[in-house]
Amino acid sequence: MARILIAEDEVAVRTFICRALKLRGHETLGVADGGEAVVELEKGEYDLLLTDIIMPVMDGISLALKVTAEHPELPILMMTGFVHEKQRANDIGNLIHDVISKPFSLDEICHAVEEVLSVKNSIH
Numbered sequence: 001m002a003r004i005l006i007a008e009d010e011v012a013v014r015t016f017i018c019r020a021l022k023l024r025g026h027e028t029l030g031v032a033d034g035g036e037a038v039v040e041l042e043k044g045e046y047d048l049l050l051t052d053i054i055m056p057v058m059d060g061i062s063l064a065l066k067v068t069a070e071h072p073e074l075p076i077l078m079m080t081g082f083v084h085e086k087q088r089a090n091d092i093g094n095l096i097h098d099v100i101s102k103p104f105s106l107d108e109i110c111h112a113v114e115e116v117l118s119v120k121n122s123i124h
Contacts, residue, residue, distance in 0.1 A: 003048075004026050004050055005029050005049050007036070007052060008030065008055070013102070017030070018030045021110065033055045038063070041074075047117065048076075053078055053079070077112060
């Protein structure tokens with residue numbers, strides 16, 4: 001079981017992801033933007049940050065830059081529905097694990113999360 005922080009401004013998507021990952025045995029916390037994610041990361045440890053790229057307050061790219069500076073061991077999985085935003089994320093590819101395209105199925109998001117966690121666990 002992993003602790004996963006999910007930063008996603010769309011309530012329906014955030015709820016879908018939280019429920020899907022809880023069904024797989026993970027502990028999840030969903031927040032609406034990058035600013036809230038930073039606050040939560042200061043409160044406790046997480047095994048994965050799953051973040052949208054386009055969000056209010058602090059977007060996913062800015063969040064990834066901040067998180068890798070302060071929590072370099074925390075893997076980051078990004079998601080977006082915009083091709084040009086996926087390219088922006090690929091530009092910081094050394095800081096993130098992968099970018100999953102929206103829309104995605106329950107199986108796709110769960111598989112992507114499990115892949116990141118298995119890589120993290122094999123390193124430690």
